[in-house]
Amino acid sequence: MVHNSLPLQWRKYPERYYLRGNYCENCKTSFFPQRQICPNCRRKGKLVEKETPYTGKIVSWTEVSVAPFGFENETPYFLAIIELENKVKILSQIVDSKKEKIKTGAKVKKLFRKISDIDPEGAIAYGYKFKVVD
Numbered sequence: 001m002v003h004n005s006l007p008l009q010w011r012k013y014p015e016r017y018y019l020r021g022n023y024c025e026n027c028k029t030s031f032f033p034q035r036q037i038c039p040n041c042r043r044k045g046k047l048v049e050k051e052t053p054y055t056g057k058i059v060s061w062t063e064v065s066v067a068p069f070g071f072e073n074e075t076p077y078f079l080a081i082i083e084l085e086n087k088v089k090i091l092s093q094i095v096d097s098k099k100e101k102i103k104t105g106a107k108v109k110k111l112f113r114k115i116s117d118i119d120p121e122g123a124i125a126y127g128y129k130f131k132v133v134d
């Protein structure tokens with residue numbers, strides 16, 4: 001099984017880099033991370049892969065002043081729970097935004113940014129972040 005011998009990062013590539021979720025055509029519900037089975041419809045569900053929307057709004061947020069290893073140079077930074085246009089909620093860092101603009105209900109859009117120079121698997125990790133839009 002070649003597929004299973006790939007490093008986790010590469011197996012996760014589409015989901016992690018493009019924030020790719022899926023969508024049940026039966027009950028019209030979106031999911032992220034992707035589900036194998038629709039929790040609403042079970043066997044009647046019809047899941048299709050779908051990229052999550054680029055925009056959403058902040059549901060709640062926090063300022064992080066003590067960072068985990070590898071992120072020390074980035075403090076303080078902001079983490080937010082974002083509700084995307086398709087109602088999926090995700091946790092993301094908020095970047096390129098003035099603190100006074102980071103608030104509940106603020107509109108945000110998706111960006112791709114470097115997350116860490118040192119990835120556990122030796123690659124530079126990129127991923128999604130969000131920015132407040134006016």
Ligand SMILES: [Zn+2]
Nearest residue numbers: 024027038041
């Ligand atoms: Zn469903």
